[in-house]
Amino acid sequence: MIRVMGAGAFGTALAVSLAKTGPVTLWCRDAEHAREMRKDRENARRLPGVTLPDEISIATGDLPATDVDATLLSVPMQKLRAFCDENQRLLGSGGPLVACCKGIEVTSGKRPMQVIEDVLPGAICAILTGPSFADDIARGLPTALTLACEGEATGAALQERLTTPNLRLYRSTDVIGAELGGALKNVVAIGCGAAMGAGLGESARAALLTRAFAEMKRAAVEMGAERETLSGLSGFGDLVLTCTSGQSRNYRFGVSLGKGEAFEPGVTVEGAATAEAVSNHAEKAGMDLPVMRAIMMLVTGQLRVEQAMDMLLSRPLKEE
Secondary structure, eight states: OEEEEOOSHHHHHHHHHHTTTSOEEEEOSOHHHHHHHHHHSEETTTEEEEEOOTTEEEEOSSOOOOOOSEEEEOSOGGGHHHHHHHTHHHHTTSSSEEEOOOOOOTTTOOOHHHHHHHHSTTOOEEEEESSOOHHHHHTTOOEEEEEEOSSHHHHHHHHHHHOOSSEEEEEESOHHHHHHHHHHHHHHHHHHHHHHHTTOOHHHHHHHHHHHHHHHHHHHHHTTOOGGGGGSIIIIIHHHHHTTOTTOHHHHHHHHHHHTOOOOTTOOOHHHHHHHHHHHHHHHHTOOOHHHHHHHHHHTTSSOHHHHHHHHHTSOOOOO
């Protein structure tokens, strides 16, 4: 059996896809939300219009002891530490822990698996990341993701268990690269959305995406990643998707910034916190990441879009 902790849109979509291969428990923090899903067989709050198969059991509170092949943690990055701390007993007996969030913790500068290992020392961990929207996965549309795990045997077993008819997983042992690709692309998506929202045009977005990708690779390698990983699904693939689609929350947030409009209340924007975290790290490490820094200043209200663009365009000319 697979456990999915977190009944947001992405966690629910993963549960729907995994239900094609066996029983799944979808754990929800809110008891009333869980009751609604059991009654209606739909997560109307987060993923409306998608029927929850009978193979999905909706749970809340304590979970009964049972054989669990893996536990997927589908919670926002900035809440991951608190979630793991509050649920140590549940998570300590649920097979390998697979993080399904993208970002860098602002308070510590740590990646998802580092946060899990802080709270649950000795836990067997992996990261599931890559270009994907919850609605696509839930509707059975073909999606490819990266599953990164330091242990090759564990990674191979998880790859086999978590692959479904519409969800194809590619295995990697470069955990750092997979985590950073998913985190940093969210920052870039905000910048690309802001460029489009401000009416700067497709050419400006293409230039911003390209130069930011160079920064992503440079930053990731400095932090211990393999450069090639950033050219795969968890890096370039996810970057292209989130920088060009209105389904991306980070992209939509950027569009709102560019237009000077308020963003959708209650919607998690992981890239906003990650922009601050990566900028802090770059400053300490002496890295020059002008695009990332400009996006951080835009997100924190230190710059307007036109000021950020002027700052980038006025930099000294150089070779590509």
